[in-house]
Amino acid sequence: MVRTLGVLNDVGCFFLAFLLTIIFYELTIGEYYDGQIHQSAAIILTINFLLIRTSRDGYAPFKGQGEDVGGAAMADFLLATTLTILVVMQLGRLAEFSLGLSLLFTSFVIILLFLSRIAFRRLAYILMQRGFIGQRVAVYAESAKLAGKVTQLINLERLPHLRMLGYADERQQKNEVTDGMVHLGGFSALLDLARTGQLDQVILAVPRISQSRLDEITEALSAASIDICILPRETLELSTSYRVNYLGSLPVFAVWQQPMRDIDGLLKETLDYVLATLALLLLSPIMILTALAIKLESRGPVIFRQIRVGFNNNEISVLKFRSMYADLGDVSGVKRTERNDARVTRVGKFIRRTSIDELPQLFNVLKGEMSLVGPRPHATMMRVGDKFYFDAVRGYAARHRVKPGITGLAQVRGLRGEIATTERAKQRVEYDIYYIENWSPLLDIRIMIETIIKIAWDKDAY
Template sequence: MAAETEGRLDQPGRPPALGQEALAVAQAMSKRSLAPAILANSVQAFEFFALLFIGALLRDLVGLGLDSAGWLGWMAIVLAPLLTVIIAHSNGSYLIPAMRDGVGALSRMLAIWTGVILMLAAGAFLLDVGSDGAPRWMLLFFLSGLALLLAERTILAHLVAGWTRQGRFDRRAAIVGGGDEAAALIAALAVESPDILVCGVFDDRGVERSSERTDGPPKLGTVAELVAFARIAEIDLVIVSLPQSAESRLLEILRALWVLPVDIRLSALGARLRFRPRAYSFIGSIPFLDLADRPISGWSAVAKRSFDLTVAALALILLSPLMLLTALAVRLDSPGPVLFRQKRYGFNNEVISVLKFRSMYHHMSDPSAKVVVTRGDPRVTRVGRFIRRTSIDELPQLFNVLSGTLSIVGPRPHAVNAHTAQQLWDEVVDGYFARHRVKPGITGWAQINGWRGEIDSPEKIQRRVELDLEYIERWSVLFDLYIVAMTPLSLLQGENAY
């Protein structure tokens, strides 16, 4: 019995290996998908600021004489790119098909730019504003903007066409459940939403109830194998095609898929029981019940990553003297390396290597955290006790933040063998791995609420996970700022940190 427990503690929550066909499909889609909204917003921002820069630069060139125009000159510099972007947005020039259509989109952009410049020129003439050099500035502004848009849109069309061929704009989906229900759903999706690419079907049932092939995507494995497939293929959406009456099976499937940072929907295409329309989300006219939403995606993910990079860089600069002194103290206190690496669960339940200042005697170190550190633990050095109590040992994790494996704020990454009374935490807490749907953090909502340090009872890990899931639901940049600001105050308490 002890041997079985020890083996289970080594590799918790590890999904089964994929079959050859599933692995080949996943690897073919391993390039990260691109969000059309983020690309469109980025192109709009680039065109606005590039045209604005050109206008401001030309204003300062000798001989253009805009200085005498005062604020009217600056208004023209801002209005020209602003109106261009607004009009282009309104006629769909930032949609993927338009950005991919080199000739058509380019001709529309050039026509819009020409029309805006002519409109501003006519307004200046009718109102009799501007200076003697204004016509020359406007001509150069027009020609420079024309050249910029010509080059930018030509390159953009080439890039977008290539990304489209690679399927980078497709919303990648996997179907859970086979049979007639899945076949009907796949056929409906092909008509209603061509941008959704159904990569495969996953079902635990045998061939007598779920055939190996559907009319389209192949059956690639079981629900457990879908977890590994989704990580490699960068799946965006999981659609469960099962009767809503199969409650126990739905709960079992959700428990397996809860770890994935994806949207999970229950198809209501053939459901006899109908709710009010507001209870559904729709893809085209196909109704779905929302089971889970992908947390911190799109521009929110960009904002969080920017926050992480900014705070980590500033913290490394400000705390570098403290980190150097800590490294020296660790080195002088006991022989061995200054830094310590430990395997922990990270984003998407994948194992990452986390950096810490070494707080134990080197010959007693426990990289897999099989034995929990307790009060007065003889493995911990004198310096180690201080840096663990004050969390200074965690400061090297700022380098993990810069590399992208950790965030500044998030659920704390637990060791792969984390357990209480020989029971792994994913066995103690139902839905434990749902905390890994976002990147783990150096500090978190649970930590500033006093839940840090030793976990010696199921109630403690239960409460931590509840707060971690609450953080995921409430996330915002301001919430992260609040947690960062409160972290030093929570460290003063030093409870349960040995």
């Protein structure tokens, strides 16, 4: 059903885009055009796009947040557009096309494909809640803690079509609730759910199980009509994202890969420089007024510099508007900023709350030290509880495989501001690593838009 809805969604985007194009063109430009030839080209373009998406398995069920913003769909649309233009050129009909109408159509298609992929997830969630689509999933794990870890990783993927029923282990008692997970009972209870048609998929998270016991479990479950998945031990580690690649026909675990390689790296650099330059031009009046306000309220420099950890664990000097009294500021980052912190000035409270204090980091972006979107850079001596960040969170260094950002996925997912507990620190690192492994230009744009919206009511910034 997900595949079918995906195809219908894209066909609807092309159809609606064509209608909007005709209406907008008639109301604005109004010049003569050959409607028949433009309609035929739109149909050919739609077919090309659907064939390319299908050949690339673009309508597979949800694979996670990285896909929902449509980066691959945009690339497929550009390829389909190129192929359609070549077909038209071969037929010798290119001169008969209206450039304005064609540009309007492609623009409307891109916008609708992008927006529909965000709305599509919401639609799938509603259909799942009403029982039309979805998979009922249970986890068979060694412990409640490990089952909670599996659920946390699945929730991070933001897959609305999965409904977690709970977890089972070797114990027999039922209906316990641990970390939000319902205990279904032992393996026999799990098998009963499968046989009575109340379960669609079982995830096995038993990294230390013997091969003979694993064979028994899979053989027993295979008698029921359900999906059986084994979650490898490596995927439960936060240090990296494991993927299955192929060397020829040989499947292997790719335990470490360079993120944002080749054209992706160039695309992100270009996006950073262009948008950072535009932001500086547009926001320069606010930055000038902020500098004057800081200078008038308290003595000291307008800019606060702090050494933080950047790309490849190299140290960089991060710029911020000074928000504390000059003699009370902490360059090392050992002391966290707390709510109602006496060190913060009146101007500082406002600019921290609205994130205006971060605007000088646009110069860090232009210097090539930072990106607009990425894991937030931390001070070298930053602590979580009584431990340094890199000691408190396993796999912490993996977030430095890309340039740090002014904003990031963790910040728009509710992890902005003070991180006082190890659990919240781990969640932030999980989001950072997920962003690295699922980057796309449209994901960056989405995070920037969400950041602007988030600033309006975020209570965690102070």
